[in-house]
Amino acid sequence: MREDREDAQSRDPSALGKDQFLQLLITQLRHQDPINPVEDKEFIAQLAQFSSLEQMQNLNTNMGEMMSSQQKLTALSQATQMIGKEVELFTNDGNNLFGIVSGVQFKNGWPQITVDGKLYDFGEIVAIREGAEHE
Secondary structure (H helix, E strand, C coil): CHHHHHHHHHHCCCCCCHHHHHHHHHHHHHCCCCCCCCCHHHHHHHHHHHHHHHHHHHHHHHHHHHHHHHHHHHHHHHHHCCCCEEEEEECCCCCEEEEEEEEEEEECCEEEEEECCEEEEHHHEEEEEEHHHHC
């Protein structure tokens, strides 16, 4: 949550976060002149602004989560289509490897493929061939 506020501030330093807006509203209410209080219209407008701000932040959070879920679903679809295909991998330790994908697993929400009984990150694939052509 703190990172969201920091991200929002880094994008537009003049923009108020919802916590800052609420704090400002509370301070205004505490220090208002009891003889001349804030008019109902102003107070309602400020609450509406706060509500809109909170809804926009929630929408932004939900959109980010939805995009992440979509990326993971796309990766799942792509990874499962690799089963039975020959792939060329450039491994994290700098080796080139060829083999047939025999399975897919997930680690931290991202796919890993099984080639010759070992797991490799999906991002290590550099080429894909139909397995039947080379058998």
